[in-house]
Amino acid sequence: xxxxxxxxxxxxxxxxxxxxxxxxxxxxxxADIAALFLDVPPDSIPLLFRLLPKDLAADTFALMETDNxxxxxxxxxxxELKAVFDELYVDDAADIVEEMPANVxxxxxxxxxxxxxxxxxxxxxxxxxxxxxxMTTDYISLxxxxxxxxxxxxxxxxxxxxxxxxxxxxxxxxxxxxxSLSVKNLLLAEPDAVISDIMDKTIISVHTHTDREDVAKDxxxxxxxxxxxxxxxxxxxxxxxxxxxxxxxxxxxxxDIERMAAINPTEESYFRTSDLRHARNRILWLLILMxxxxxxxxxxxxxxDAYASNTILVSFIPMLMSTGGNCGSQSSTMIxxxxxxxxxRLRDFFKVVFTEGRxxxxxxxxxxxAVSLWIxxxxxDGQIALIISLSIVGIVIISQLIGCTLPMLAKxxxxxxxxxxxxxxxxxxxxxxxLIYFFVASKILML
Amino acid sequence: xxxxxxxxxxxxxxxxxxxxxxxxxxxxxxADIAALFLDVPPDSIPLLFRLLPKDLAADTFALMETDNxxxxxxxxxxxELKAVFDELYVDDAADIVEEMPANVxxxxxxxxxxxxxxxxxxxxxxxxxxxxxxMTTDYISLxxxxxxxxxxxxxxxxxxxxxxxxxxxxxxxxxxxxxSLSVKNLLLAEPDAVISDIMDKTIISVHTHTDREDVAKDxxxxxxxxxxxxxxxxxxxxxxxxxxxxxxxxxxxxxDIERMAAINPTEESYFRTSDLRHARNRILWLLILMxxxxxxxxxxxxxxDAYASNTILVSFIPMLMSTGGNCGSQSSTMIxxxxxxxxxRLRDFFKVVFTEGRxxxxxxxxxxxAVSLWIxxxxxDGQIALIISLSIVGIVIISQLIGCTLPMLAKxxxxxxxxxxxxxxxxxxxxxxxLIYFFVASKILML
Numbered sequence: 001x002x003x004x005x006x007x008x009x010x011x012x013x014x015x016x017x018x019x020x021x022x023x024x025x026x027x028x029x030x031a032d033i034a035a036l037f038l039d040v041p042p043d044s045i046p047l048l049f050r051l052l053p054k055d056l057a058a059d060t061f062a063l064m065e066t067d068n069x070x071x072x073x074x075x076x077x078x079x080e081l082k083a084v085f086d087e088l089y090v091d092d093a094a095d096i097v098e099e100m101p102a103n104v105x106x107x108x109x110x111x112x113x114x115x116x117x118x119x120x121x122x123x124x125x126x127x128x129x130x131x132x133x134x135m136t137t138d139y140i141s142l143x144x145x146x147x148x149x150x151x152x153x154x155x156x157x158x159x160x161x162x163x164x165x166x167x168x169x170x171x172x173x174x175x176x177x178x179x180s181l182s183v184k185n186l187l188l189a190e191p192d193a194v195i196s197d198i199m200d201k202t203i204i205s206v207h208t209h210t211d212r213e214d215v216a217k218d219x220x221x222x223x224x225x226x227x228x229x230x231x232x233x234x235x236x237x238x239x240x241x242x243x244x245x246x247x248x249x250x251x252x253x254x255x256d257i258e259r260m261a262a263i264n265p266t267e268e269s270y271f272r273t274s275d276l277r278h279a280r281n282r283i284l285w286l287l288i289l290m291x292x293x294x295x296x297x298x299x300x301x302x303x304x305d306a307y308a309s310n311t312i313l314v315s316f317i318p319m320l321m322s323t324g325g326n327c328g329s330q331s332s333t334m335i336x337x338x339x340x341x342x343x344x345r346l347r348d349f350f351k352v353v354f355t356e357g358r359x360x361x362x363x364x365x366x367x368x369x370a371v372s373l374w375i376x377x378x379x380x381d382g383q384i385a386l387i388i389s390l391s392i393v394g395i396v397i398i399s400q401l402i403g404c405t406l407p408m409l410a411k412x413x414x415x416x417x418x419x420x421x422x423x424x425x426x427x428x429x430x431x432x433x434x435l436i437y438f439f440v441a442s443k444i445l446m447l
Numbered sequence: 448x449x450x451x452x453x454x455x456x457x458x459x460x461x462x463x464x465x466x467x468x469x470x471x472x473x474x475x476x477x478a479d480i481a482a483l484f485l486d487v488p489p490d491s492i493p494l495l496f497r498l499l500p501k502d503l504a505a506d507t508f509a510l511m512e513t514d515n516x517x518x519x520x521x522x523x524x525x526x527e528l529k530a531v532f533d534e535l536y537v538d539d540a541a542d543i544v545e546e547m548p549a550n551v552x553x554x555x556x557x558x559x560x561x562x563x564x565x566x567x568x569x570x571x572x573x574x575x576x577x578x579x580x581x582m583t584t585d586y587i588s589l590x591x592x593x594x595x596x597x598x599x600x601x602x603x604x605x606x607x608x609x610x611x612x613x614x615x616x617x618x619x620x621x622x623x624x625x626x627s628l629s630v631k632n633l634l635l636a637e638p639d640a641v642i643s644d645i646m647d648k649t650i651i652s653v654h655t656h657t658d659r660e661d662v663a664k665d666x667x668x669x670x671x672x673x674x675x676x677x678x679x680x681x682x683x684x685x686x687x688x689x690x691x692x693x694x695x696x697x698x699x700x701x702x703d704i705e706r707m708a709a710i711n712p713t714e715e716s717y718f719r720t721s722d723l724r725h726a727r728n729r730i731l732w733l734l735i736l737m738x739x740x741x742x743x744x745x746x747x748x749x750x751x752d753a754y755a756s757n758t759i760l761v762s763f764i765p766m767l768m769s770t771g772g773n774c775g776s777q778s779s780t781m782i783x784x785x786x787x788x789x790x791x792r793l794r795d796f797f798k799v800v801f802t803e804g805r806x807x808x809x810x811x812x813x814x815x816x817a818v819s820l821w822i823x824x825x826x827x828d829g830q831i832a833l834i835i836s837l838s839i840v841g842i843v844i845i846s847q848l849i850g851c852t853l854p855m856l857a858k859x860x861x862x863x864x865x866x867x868x869x870x871x872x873x874x875x876x877x878x879x880x881x882l883i884y885f886f887v888a889s890k891i892l893m894l
Contacts, residue, residue, distance in 0.1 A: 031669050159631075166630075166672065257707075278806045289769060293769040300765065307758070318743035318744050326873075366734075430765055
């Protein structure tokens, strides 16, 4: 459907049927228009953008790729630039400014009104991953002594129709938060009711410096459409809205997943990252893990007499190492995800270790039984079957214990548990597996 | 802080200071009370629950663990049960009913009013992962010909203060969606304005049978606080709210992550899953992967003459296998995550393959240079250094290509790409690594 639409619009542009294009675009949602802009040739974007109605243009602009935003800004007259930025939400404007080169930023700030410029600067001055940098300063604030009709009058005067707002915040003379009231409850209340009587007095807020991941978690926990943000003096300075919280959750999860695969996370999307950057994000861990694997090699080397005379022992190494690695990564992945969802906390350490230990007993029994039966049937050597099944038991138990403890220990040391995932665990478990295997083999074969 | 609060409340309960406990609870958010209930002894939950104000009790009840909900219901009189369920949102009530044993369900349905009973039954009749089962039937619907003041009157009459509502939906006589209007814009509009003139006519909705993951993705794309759900006849039957969309995103991501670690996903939380169930979720893939690793063993066995005479060759196996496995899982993890975020689509297949190919060239050059230098310095054997570095180049390139193509092929065959992640890739890559290694070694050493 998307491609059909793109073709249709391109043909209409070619035929200069601008009014029809405008009609189609006007009936579309800004997210769909932004997606369309990714598919059309870049040189038709400025024309298409100028065909958009003013408020839709600003909404679409906020959702476009940085490159295209920059291209449009460079082509804008000062008044066009001002028109777009006046319609933007402050947090979106701040996000855009953050990504632009210095000379573009200068032009943008020159062409926004002083109030918005001050708000953009305020947001930009907070640390990158903080609530302050995520928040918008567009919110509705009411006074406790207002009546509902006074409040509605105030809202009509101060808030434009374009702004999203679900909750009103009630503050005192020092902008300190006293309570909140949903817009819907304001609509349902009697006109002469007093705000302080009908507001919800349970105050939950975050600090400007709270990590954005914790903000998103709290919003998810409380099912908040918006979370108020307070500064050091406890004054309300902005709100974080649910749509930004969802983006944070997605981005933080992507970072976790990338770390779990031993990739250094970046914020850019896959295709917008250069090959060299991709390689740089992956090479460090590959080198570290390659060098660590040498330890396993060293252990193997120590036993070279054993396998020189019993070459069949070598052929089981991949199976044992891979089973150990898989058990370790199952365990570590489970624990890392549960920790990031707060299902498992540090105080659950021993509970987790015992749980994983019991699971390891069950798994190792099944795997050992399966493998010994199978070796006995194919190789027909009871001694080898015994060596392998005993090794499996030891390897599975050790792997699961390493897999569950390392992420929790990392968290204890304030490191990111996700970095303790599969590849690192696998490398450690590989060494342990080979050690266990040759220890068992040398005991039984009396080498 | 939480533990201090728990201790304080338990002490007050012991001293029968019920009024003070009620005061504390009344000032808390329902999510915090539900968390508190997890920490107090289960036998004090019924007492604590009865101390809650009516609407807070229902909100808390919706957030409690299934076990505790069932315990409370079993202890409720019929009128208590009715009081709680009358205050619940329909979607929460349906979720609870879904988890209860048959006799409890019967009692619940007997004690809810006929309208709610019908709505619960409607939601329960949709497939488990569909928009229909996720939606609530509590939404505001308006007629296009109403004036703003008529609309407000209607809302006051039909909607209780307890219900969340951000958007009103405008429908025709056949309940077909004509447009939407935020509650805030309703508040801002002139009382005599006509709804059809001020509503947003861009209609975006999902079908009752749309997969819940797609619903959440669309809500994220459009930044919707609520998504309307339409049935086969195009009639509006409910809405999905952003808080449920966030939960879906988290659950689906957890499933992906578990699948990527070769774990069969379940919906239960870590500690609520039995050891046997945990083991069952993990054993299948462990067995499959163990058996597949035998292939690698078989390849190794084929070359036993080679390593019987050159035992040093064996000691490099772990390093080569692990590097291959790590490259493959970096690549597959990256592609799987980008596909699930719709950053990479199937039509990007060749673009992805070329990108990963170029990255592989860079990575393999760096790794080969590092490893050959290091072997030359430690082992001092140029021939071995050559074998290992050539093998690394082949292994890295093959691993990255396998790692990026398998998830996309899985998607092409309508399988879950996440199942093609690290462990499976690693097993395949292991076999390929050993093959490449001994091929290179036998050519160079002329074995």
